[in-house]
Amino acid sequence: MPLHRWLRSAAALYALPVMGVYLYLLLSGELQNIADNWRDATVVATSSGVMALGPTCAAVGAWEGARLRRGGVLDGTPVRRPAAVLLWSALPIGAAAVAVLAFAFALVTPEVGGIPGAPDPPVVAVGLLVIGAWSLAGVAAGRFLHPAIGVPLLLIGTWLWLAYPQALEPLWIRHLTGENLGTCCSTDTVLDRRVLWAQALVAAAVAVVAYLVWSRGFRPIAVKAAVVAVPAAALVVAVSLVDGLGADSDRPRTGGLECVREQGVEVCVWRERRARLGYAARLVVPASRRLAVAIGMPAPRRITEGAARDRESWHFTVAPQAGDDDVVFALATGFLPPASPPCAKDREFDGDAAYVPVGTWLAIKAGLPRAVVAAKTGPMENGDAVTRVLARPRADQIRWFRRNLAALRSCDIRPVDVE
Amino acid sequence: MDLWTRVHQVARTALTMGCTVVLVALAGESAVPAPSLVRGALIGTPIALALPLAAAAVLIRAATAGPAVLEDVAVRPARLYGAVLVAAACGGVLAAGVVLTWGGLQPLGFAAARNLLGLTGLALIGNRAHGRAAATVLPTAYLFLTLMVRHGAGPMPPWLWPLADSSDVAAAVTAAVAFACGLVLHLRARHRPGGD
Amino acid sequence: MPISFISCAFGYRRGSPVFTDLSFRLPEGRTVLLGPNGAGKSTLLGLAASLHFPSAGAVAYKGLDPRRRRDRASYRRLVGWMPQDIRPVPGLTVREQIGYAGWLKGMSRREAWRRSADALDAVALGPLAGRRCGQLSGGQLRRVGLAQALVHDAEVILLDEPTAGLDPGQRERFRQVVTRLGGRHLVVSTHQTEDLGDLYESVVVLDGGTVKYAGSTAEFLALSGDRVPSAEASYALLVAGEA
Numbered sequence: 001m002p003l004h005r006w007l008r009s010a011a012a013l014y015a016l017p018v019m020g021v022y023l024y025l026l027l028s029g030e031l032q033n034i035a036d037n038w039r040d041a042t043v044v045a046t047s048s049g050v051m052a053l054g055p056t057c058a059a060v061g062a063w064e065g066a067r068l069r070r071g072g073v074l075d076g077t078p079v080r081r082p083a084a085v086l087l088w089s090a091l092p093i094g095a096a097a098v099a100v101l102a103f104a105f106a107l108v109t110p111e112v113g114g115i116p117g118a119p120d121p122p123v124v125a126v127g128l129l130v131i132g133a134w135s136l137a138g139v140a141a142g143r144f145l146h147p148a149i150g151v152p153l154l155l156i157g158t159w160l161w162l163a164y165p166q167a168l169e170p171l172w173i174r175h176l177t178g179e180n181l182g183t184c185c186s187t188d189t190v191l192d193r194r195v196l197w198a199q200a201l202v203a204a205a206v207a208v209v210a211y212l213v214w215s216r217g218f219r220p221i222a223v224k225a226a227v228v229a230v231p232a233a234a235l236v237v238a239v240s241l242v243d244g245l246g247a248d249s250d251r252p253r254t255g256g257l258e259c260v261r262e263q264g265v266e267v268c269v270w271r272e273r274r275a276r277l278g279y280a281a282r283l284v285v286p287a288s289r290r291l292a293v294a295i296g297m298p299a300p301r302r303i304t305e306g307a308a309r310d311r312e313s314w315h316f317t318v319a320p321q322a323g324d325d326d327v328v329f330a331l332a333t334g335f336l337p338p339a340s341p342p343c344a345k346d347r348e349f350d351g352d353a354a355y356v357p358v359g360t361w362l363a364i365k366a367g368l369p370r371a372v373v374a375a376k377t378g379p380m381e382n383g384d385a386v387t388r389v390l391a392r393p394r395a396d397q398i399r400w401f402r403r404n405l406a407a408l409r410s411c412d413i414r415p416v417d418v419e
Numbered sequence: 420m421d422l423w424t425r426v427h428q429v430a431r432t433a434l435t436m437g438c439t440v441v442l443v444a445l446a447g448e449s450a451v452p453a454p455s456l457v458r459g460a461l462i463g464t465p466i467a468l469a470l471p472l473a474a475a476a477v478l479i480r481a482a483t484a485g486p487a488v489l490e491d492v493a494v495r496p497a498r499l500y501g502a503v504l505v506a507a508a509c510g511g512v513l514a515a516g517v518v519l520t521w522g523g524l525q526p527l528g529f530a531a532a533r534n535l536l537g538l539t540g541l542a543l544i545g546n547r548a549h550g551r552a553a554a555t556v557l558p559t560a561y562l563f564l565t566l567m568v569r570h571g572a573g574p575m576p577p578w579l580w581p582l583a584d585s586s587d588v589a590a591a592v593t594a595a596v597a598f599a600c601g602l603v604l605h606l607r608a609r610h611r612p613g614g615d
Numbered sequence: 616m617p618i619s620f621i622s623c624a625f626g627y628r629r630g631s632p633v634f635t636d637l638s639f640r641l642p643e644g645r646t647v648l649l650g651p652n653g654a655g656k657s658t659l660l661g662l663a664a665s666l667h668f669p670s671a672g673a674v675a676y677k678g679l680d681p682r683r684r685r686d687r688a689s690y691r692r693l694v695g696w697m698p699q700d701i702r703p704v705p706g707l708t709v710r711e712q713i714g715y716a717g718w719l720k721g722m723s724r725r726e727a728w729r730r731s732a733d734a735l736d737a738v739a740l741g742p743l744a745g746r747r748c749g750q751l752s753g754g755q756l757r758r759v760g761l762a763q764a765l766v767h768d769a770e771v772i773l774l775d776e777p778t779a780g781l782d783p784g785q786r787e788r789f790r791q792v793v794t795r796l797g798g799r800h801l802v803v804s805t806h807q808t809e810d811l812g813d814l815y816e817s818v819v820v821l822d823g824g825t826v827k828y829a830g831s832t833a834e835f836l837a838l839s840g841d842r843v844p845s846a847e848a849s850y851a852l853l854v855a856g857e858a
Contacts, residue, residue, distance in 0.1 A: 422715040494721035
């Protein structure tokens, strides 16, 4: 049968504009928030795609399944296997989903167009698998449900599954749906692959159950058992993969650095920022030497956006649009811990009071003018702590720095001279 | 009459209405994030306001079930019976919603019942326009459209009635008008060739 | 006094009328309605059954016009109808479905239940009374449809393709049912013409929304002009485009 004949009566064709508009509504507000890497862009695009297409494709599937039932297609002893009939019936839906997802990537590409990299294939594949699974579930459900019930049920039910878990605890539930919270990764993090495996398992279980119900109906005991057992088994494995993950599904990135040697120091940035590598190196190497003198440490042999694994490695970041001052400031504040220590959740922790003064002092010692530092950390008065510390001898400043840096990392050490 | 109640799934409808009331009560003010075009952000949407869509689907299915060709040439007023079923089901849920809200058990109880009324009305209008297979397309699309164009908390314009709280009089009136229109169209409908 | 169509116009879609100005009276007694597919036979029966209302003109029986609300219930009580498409009602047994049809036609529950047994016997479905309608074969379902039309003792009975899917034994049974319907007007739409002369007193031939012939069976058969009268030959002469 000519393809256009097949498509003419496909509900997916008529739902395609709705899917496209819904995706645009979801995605358009997120475009300016995409981080400077393709991983985040991929997750933003597929997340919007899953949210827009999952419920709509499931509902369209319910309509198509009911249409086939009313037409007596399944009673006509077809030569083709049930899987073939199911997949061909879902093909227009799949084609619509691919088209809309391509539209999503067309929207995100300008935001990350100049950045090295490409869409993350596993993320795209899992997104399509999730959408496909719910489409098949809709077609299978449509075989048994009147469309007046099946269409809204699949639309609302799928939407609830994709959207509601974000608000639930335990936190691992949100990692099973395929929606990925609408965003993923800053440039120094990656999506935890266990999340993708878990989502793929759940989606595959939905697809298997859909096929069994479609081909055998609900009557055989084996099907009834499979409808329970297959998703249960998939959930058990999936939960074991994502249990322990917190609210977010990203983890620190370990690879993908590009490096250059500048005045004997290796400077490394993430490959997405390689265009700024030379520029960053020329700024951070002299700044690091000034800092080394100020804090009484050897100058670093390596300055990296990745993890600083030893005392000779220092950490910094080159954010997109960062200027000279921003780069040096990032180097200076790279000494500060990114978060309070774990003990701060359960005990009194005074170290936070040292955060701004230590950061201010480091930035000034790295060579930034006071006015620039004040614009970032707050005005410095004549009587405030940093001004007083800067007036002291070098040895005193080093002791002050080391004591307060330790206070930032421990609940047992109180900061000194930070008020 | 007992055959009519079986053909039109009265028991299942009553059970569904009961379960809907219970779920609305249990849902409290739990919300699901849904995108808003106007706000450009996800806004929490109370589940209790979306649940009535499923109940409306079951109700419209029950009201339009049965052999249409026989009922359309019946001596007995089969359409009137269907309308009475719809009115009774919605009335029962409305009463329960009032109790939930005034009793302080679920502030959105009346709003959920109002939504059942309005969405059922839209389903009846959809049934008249597109036949019983596509009856729920209209209320489903309407509910999702309202989700996407709302601002968030605060006074709602009347046409965003599915998202208004229980004290919103304009929303209640709008839903009631939709319900009344749907009932009138249902009672005046003629036979639709092709059945389902 | 049979059902009359008075300047009736009707179409399912704007711009595609089935009838434009049908003025015609269904004959009394047993009448067979012939015509090619798409001629309007089922639509004609639907109008007579008050399933549809004409967009112009009127349908009347005994002075009752079903378009008038005050006449509708009385009209429908007098007219029984078997549609072309019989669907099982989910959850009902055979007898319950027939009883439901009788109740819809204004019979009391008790009377409808009692008469459903008679209707079942008339179509030889008694042994299947307790079976779910969804489990019936196509031919059995058509007999349920026939029983639905017979249950409430209508004066005019309209049957659309009642013998489609029936085996020869069941068709013979149908002929016996028809023969026993004394005192009632019967209109049967069918494509089976082998026992035209024995069973029906009148023939109506419809083609393209127009009545091509309405008269006695004997005159219809004589149209062919052959020594051995042939319904097929007479039909072919009347219907456009056939040799």
